Structure formats: C-alpha cells, structure tokens
Amino acid sequence: MATVLRRAARLEFSGVLSLFSASCRHGRPYALSHVAFNDRHLSTSSKVKVDLDNSNGIAVMKFDNPPVNSMSLDFLTEFSINLEKLELDKSCRGVILTSAQPRIFSAGLDIMDMYGTSPEHCGAFWKAVQDMWLKLYGYSKITIAAINGASPAGGCLMALCCDYRIMADDPRYSIGLNETQLGIVAPFWFKDTLLNTVGHRTTELSLQMGIMYHAHEALKIGLVDQLVPEGKVLSTAVETLGTWLAVPGHAREISKSMMRKPTVDKLLANKEADIKNFVSFITKDSIQKSLGMYLAALKKKKA
Numbered sequence: 462m463a464t465v466l467r468r469a470a471r472l473e474f475s476g477v478l479s480l481f482s483a484s485c486r487h488g489r490p491y492a493l494s495h496v497a498f499n500d501r502h503l504s505t506s507s508k509v510k511v512d513l514d515n516s517n518g519i520a521v522m523k524f525d526n527p528p529v530n531s532m533s534l535d536f537l538t539e540f541s542i543n544l545e546k547l548e549l550d551k552s553c554r555g556v557i558l559t560s561a562q563p564r565i566f567s568a569g570l571d572i573m574d575m576y577g578t579s580p581e582h583c584g585a586f587w588k589a590v591q592d593m594w595l596k597l598y599g600y601s602k603i604t605i606a607a608i609n610g611a612s613p614a615g616g617c618l619m620a621l622c623c624d625y626r627i628m629a630d631d632p633r634y635s636i637g638l639n640e641t642q643l644g645i646v647a648p649f650w651f652k653d654t655l656l657n658t659v660g661h662r663t664t665e666l667s668l669q670m671g672i673m674y675h676a677h678e679a680l681k682i683g684l685v686d687q688l689v690p691e692g693k694v695l696s697t698a699v700e701t702l703g704t705w706l707a708v709p710g711h712a713r714e715i716s717k718s719m720m721r722k723p724t725v726d727k728l729l730a731n732k733e734a735d736i737k738n739f740v741s742f743i744t745k746d747s748i749q750k751s752l753g754m755y756l757a758a759l760k761k762k763k764a
C-alpha cells in the first residue's frame with residue numbers, strides 16, 4: 462500500500478513537472494527559483510509566496526499575482542509545484558491559502574488564457590486547472606482557506622478544495638461559482654466540489670443563477686465555515702490549523718480520503734475527455750463572444 466502511494470505521489474509529481482515544461486513551451490519566461498523549506502523560509506518564486514514556519518509546521522501560501530490574483534497558466538503551475546513540494550516535505554503539517562493582494566482572494570481563472578488563445582493553449586491551461594484541483598482536493602495534509610477578499614469562480618473552487626474556510630466579515634466581499642454569468646458552464650468536478658460542501662438544492666440554485674454570496678450568506682449556506690474581522694483572518698487560520706493538528710493525523714487523513722476519493726477518481730477517469738470537452742466548448746464562437754462581452758463589461762465598470 463505504502464509503495465503504491467509513493468509511486469502515485471511520484472507520478473503526480475512528474476505530472477506537475479511536465480505541466481511546468483508545458484508552461485515554458487508557451488514562451489512565457491518562468492524562473493523557478495530555489496525554494497528551501499528547511500527553516501522558516503520564504504520562497505522567492507513570483508506569483509505564490511510560500512512561508513513555512515518550522516516551529517509549528519504551518520505553511521502559508523500567499524497569492525501575489527496583481528492586480529486580482531487571476532489564475533493564469535503560470536500561476537497555476539507555480540501553485541501546484543509549491544503545493545507538491547510542501548506535501549513531500551515532512552516538516553510541513555498543514556497549509557493556509559491566502560492573498561497578498563488587498564480586497565481580493567482570487568478573481569478565478571484568468572479569462573485571458575481562455576479568450577482568443579489557441580486550442581493548444583486552452584488544452585494546456587485546462588490541464589493545469591485540473592492538476593491544481595486534483596492536487597488540492599486530494600491533498601493529504603490539512604488545508605485552510607483564509608479568504609481575505611472577493612473570491613469568484615476559480616477562487617471559490619480553490620477555497621472549496623480546502624478542509625476549512627475562514628472569510629473576512631466584510632460586506633464588500635463575495636464568493637461563489639458565478640460561471641453562468643459569464644455564459645460558461647462549471648464542469649462536473651467544480652459542481653461536485655460545491656455539492657459536497659453545500660448540498661444538492663443549494664448547488665442547483667447556485668450554479669444555475671451563478672450566485673455570488675456575500676460573506677454572511679456564504680456562512681449561512683455553509684460555503685464558508687467562519688467569519689472574522691479582516692485583520693484576524695490569517696491569525697484565526699493559524700489557530701484553527703493548530704486545533705486540526707491535535708487530531709491523530711493518520712485517522713484524519715484516511716477520513717478525508719474516504720470522503721473525497723470518489724470525486725477525485727471521477728475526474729482521474731475522465732481527464733482527457735474533460736480537456737477535449739473544455740477545448741471544444743471554450744473555442745466556440747458563441748462562447749468566445751460571451752467572454753468578450755464579459756471582459757468589456759468588467760472594463761466598462763471601471764470607466
């Protein structure tokens with residue numbers, strides 16, 4: 462069993478590394494600097510800052526991709542590599558995800574990776590989204606989302622993948638899978654992640670209407686677990702992780718896997734088909750037109 466798990470971990474890792482080279486092939490410069498996790502250490506990679514505190518084994522991953530922490534191919538690749546490294550690092554016991562950008566946890570997937578790009582790029586991008594989800598939803602260690610700002614679509618998905626969600630109690634911030642509002646459809650594994658958290662009826666309403674929930678509504682439907690003042694989001698996440706660490710790790714990990722494995726296996730069995738579906742859907746003229754209109758509306762809002 463242990464050998465199988467080790468082999469699976471190695472395969473996943475090589476998957477992420479191949480993703481890394483796919484990102485390089487797209488011609489974007491990508492410098493993965495040396496990341497040491499041996500003592501309290503800040504990674505120097507660019508879009509995701511990692512700080513592992515060896516005194517308690519808690520790593521904080523801060524999204525730092527201005528202006529809105531959109532999840533581009535580069536961001537996703539860097540995120541998955543760092544997450545993988547932390548999983549393999551015995552001194553890390555749990556991971557907190559949060560944002561270094563003011564008012565925004567993450568604006569979700571980078572629309573520019575899906576708008577006006579080639580089918581090949583869309584395919585590589587979608588594989589990176591899948592790999593992020595597979596790694597995070599199936600993560601063996603404890604994960605907590607410290608949601609210190611707006612969290613639409615892919616941002617919400619990332620938070621949903623965590624074991625516990627703490628959100629800033631601020632009426633300006635909202636969270637949800639709003640894909641239908643962009644004229645696109647959340648795939649089955651986005652749907653399953655929400656369904657496993659808030660139940661069938663809420664997921665149905667939420668997905669059809671593309672609802673973005675204000676913090677209080679999100680707490681009410683169980684989309685987030687706790688609201689705290691913005692200044693306390695990270696410290697509460699650290700405290701909460703401490704409580705989770707008090708539970709016998711092996712039993713917790715197996716329980717998590719028991720709850721999530723069927724959902725993870727569903728995508729693993731359909732990865733290639735899901736990429737094909739995505740590429741054929743997103744490159745349709747009508748869908749490109751919807752994305753273009755959504756982007757224009759975002760810009761108009763500013764004017």
Ligand SMILES: CCCCC/C=C/C(=O)SCCNC(=O)CCNC(=O)[C@H](O)C(C)(C)COP(=O)(O)OP(=O)(O)OC[C@H]1O[C@@H](n2cnc3c(N)ncnc32)[C@H](O)[C@@H]1OP(=O)(O)O
Binds near residue numbers: 616
């Ligand atoms: C089968 C298909 C399935 C696909 C599944 C898709 C999942 C996704 O995640 S799609 C992305 C969904 N995301 C959104 O709908 C969020 C859109 N953004 C916003 O609502 C807001 O930007 C905000 C609340 C996150 C932040 O608001 P604000 O602080 O007012 O900032 P601006 O709106 O002015 O945005 C600044 C700048 O960033 C651009 N931008 C925003 N979001 C994205 C994004 N997701 N991808 C790419 N670019 C984004 C925005 O257009 C502005 O650009 P400039 O005008 O050039 O400065």
